[in-house]
Amino acid sequence: xxxxxxFPQSLDSVELLASxxxxxxxxxxxxxxxxxxxxxxxxxxxxxxxxxxxxxTGGKVRIVNFSASGREVSLDDVGPGGFFGELAAIDxxxxxxxxxxxxxxxxxxxxxxxxxxxxxxxPEVALAIMRRLAGIIRQANSRIMDLSTVGAQxxxxxxxxxxxxxxxxxxxxxxxxxxxxxxSDVASRASTTxxxxxxxxxxxxxxxxxxxxxDSFCILDADRLMALVDHYHMADG
Numbered sequence: 280x281x282x283x284x285x286f287p288q289s290l291d292s293v294e295l296l297a298s299x300x301x302x303x304x305x306x307x308x309x310x311x312x313x314x315x316x317x318x319x320x321x322x323x324x325x326x327x328x329x330x331x332x333x334x335x336t337g338g339k340v341r342i343v344n345f346s347a348s349g350r351e352v353s354l355d356d357v358g359p360g361g362f363f364g365e366l367a368a369i370d371x372x373x374x375x376x377x378x379x380x381x382x383x384x385x386x387x388x389x390x391x392x393x394x395x396x397x398x399x400x401x402p403e404v405a406l407a408i409m410r411r412l413a414g415i416i417r418q419a420n421s422r423i424m425d426l427s428t429v430g431a432q433x434x435x436x437x438x439x440x441x442x443x444x445x446x447x448x449x450x451x452x453x454x455x456x457x458x459x460x461x462x463s464d465v466a467s468r469a470s471t472t473x474x475x476x477x478x479x480x481x482x483x484x485x486x487x488x489x490x491x492x493x494d495s496f497c498i499l500d501a502d503r504l505m506a507l508v509d510h511y512h513m514a515d516g
Contacts, residue, residue: 290307334388431469435471437508443455487499488503
């Protein structure tokens with residue numbers, strides 16, 4: 280088997296480190312352990328006692344957790360320039376989630392002692408971490424409220440709007456989700472079942488709110504979809 284070609288060991292694409300000088304980033308890169316992970320390979324197990332912070336310089340990973348019944352709940356996807364694992368490095372506790380490569384991925388792994396030294400020596404990076412943690416708390420609060428007060432249909436519609444706002448193009452009334460998400464991925468993010476996702480999508484297509492094209496979902500009327508979020512919410516309440 281032909282070995283994989285070497286990859287550049289650079290952290291220049293990592294947004295967290297953008298405020299540092301090229302020399303500082305190069306110094307941090309030299310302190311990292313670099314690895315290539317194949318698609319679908321598990322990178323971190325939630326039961327792991329590792330504490331490293333990992334920077335994504337190529338590919339994409341998914342951060343997931345599992346309910347008591349074993350259902351997968353997707354928390355976030357992290358692509359090039361992103362990072363993960365900082366919670367365990369900061370508080371020394373166990374990992375809070377499992378991480379799996381969605382595609383062939385290149386990661387730079389920084390030991391917790393080196394990461395904490397980075398935060399002490401560069402306050403601007405420490406502030407960026409605090410802002411990120413604040414965002415995680417806000418997102419968690421929003422998710423808790425949704426799970427407590429919003430029904431499954433409403434969560435599916437809201438997830439479609441969220442995906443379109445991130446990946447969509449064109450006018451506000453016609454947004455696209457590309458690539459087409461799998462029913463299981465939407466179900467995981469909305470904390471529901473694939474059957475519910477399929478049923479909601481079928482209803483949206485029949486009512487000309489969403490159209491499935493060859494390579495994308497087209498949201499034909501974002502205002503009607505938002506109205507359905509509110510409608511399902513009130514119906515469930």
